[in-house]
Amino acid sequence: xxxxxxxxxxxxxxxxxxxxxxxxxxxxxxxxxxxxxxxxxxxxxxxxxxxxxxxxxxxxxxxxxxxxxxxxxxxxxxxxxxxxxxxxxxxxxxxxxxxxxxxxxxxxxxxxxxxxxxxxxxxxxxxxxxxxxxxxxxxxxxxxxxxxxxxxxxxxxxxxxxxxxxxxxxxxxxxxxxxxxxxxxxxxxxxxxxxxxxxxxxxxxxxxxxxxxxxxxxxxxxxxxxxxxxxxxxxxxxxxxxxxxxxxxxxxxxxxxxxxxxxxxxxxxxxxxxxxxxxxxxxxxxxxxxxxxxxxxxxxxxxxxxxx
Numbered sequence: 001x002x003x004x005x006x007x008x009x010x011x012x013x014x015x016x017x018x019x020x021x022x023x024x025x026x027x028x029x030x031x032x033x034x035x036x037x038x039x040x041x042x043x044x045x046x047x048x049x050x051x052x053x054x055x056x057x058x059x060x061x062x063x064x065x066x067x068x069x070x071x072x073x074x075x076x077x078x079x080x081x082x083x084x085x086x087x088x089x090x091x092x093x094x095x096x097x098x099x100x101x102x103x104x105x106x107x108x109x110x111x112x113x114x115x116x117x118x119x120x121x122x123x124x125x126x127x128x129x130x131x132x133x134x135x136x137x138x139x140x141x142x143x144x145x146x147x148x149x150x151x152x153x154x155x156x157x158x159x160x161x162x163x164x165x166x167x168x169x170x171x172x173x174x175x176x177x178x179x180x181x182x183x184x185x186x187x188x189x190x191x192x193x194x195x196x197x198x199x200x201x202x203x204x205x206x207x208x209x210x211x212x213x214x215x216x217x218x219x220x221x222x223x224x225x226x227x228x229x230x231x232x233x234x235x236x237x238x239x240x241x242x243x244x245x246x247x248x249x250x251x252x253x254x255x256x257x258x259x260x261x262x263x264x265x266x267x268x269x270x271x272x273x274x275x276x277x278x279x280x281x282x283x284x285x286x287x288x289x290x291x292x293x294x295x296x297x298x299x300x301x302x303x304x305x306x307x308x
């Protein structure tokens with residue numbers, strides 16, 4: 001495998017920097033700005049920061065994920081190509097600030113928008129880049145003293161520019177119903193109120209192990225709902241925002257999108273009662289057979305990339 005130099009910059013969003021340090025991956029921290037006005041204000045500061053790093057590092061290619069307008073814009077400033085990986089169709093404001101400056105926009109095959117010549121599609125989900133060969137660790141269950149059935153709730157912070165005007169689920173109601181069937185654990189993007197902190201998954205590195213062994217996932221985050229489904233766990237996505245990859249998982253019957261609170265709770269109880277976990281494990285194997293090795297595909301794309 002060819003050796004290349006890589007410079008990583010990372011904002012402190014939830015647990016990003018924590019996990020990079022945990023994995024001993026070197027990175028340069030940067031500030032994060034949220035919401036529409038934060039995004040606009042942050043462009044000047046972050047672009048200046050990235051420009052400074054580029055002058056020192058002299059990259060041949062810049063790579064960013066969904067909404068990373070800073071990478072796309074900086075690449076234009078230094079006249080180098082950029083690849084932006086996107087799977088969030090409804091983030092219109094972010095796309096407006098990003099896509100015009102990007103060299104290529106990389107999307108899953110199920111992405112519902114046609115971006116023209118800039119678009120490169122792949123037959124997979126970004127989550128498979130790190131979950132296809134995931135090895136679950138049962139020690140995590142002992143760490144949290146989990147015995148019997150348990151469910152995972154995911155809460156998002158709702159501070160992204162594409163989340164304006166959307167409110168979250170009533171976790172008090174959901175917890176009380178799910179606790180009738182077993183343990184409940186919560187993964188939250190923002191700090192939980194004190195009364196719910198006993199449910200919180202304390203260590204971010206434990207999340208995927210917990211999702212793998214869970215009997216049910218219910219939550220607002222599309223990425224975490226997808227991770228649960230791809231790990232073979234029955235998933236209920238409670239957010240009304242539609243995405244191409246969510247639609248595909250719904251078609252494959254790996255995930256339900258239910259925005260009505262009472263109906264989502266009813267479906268959750270039903271899935272717990274019928275022990276749906278075994279069915280999901282079979283569905284997971286089938287979907288993996290029909291998807292590419294996303295990690296290898298990304299590597300080949302980057303290594304062999306030629307700016308047109």
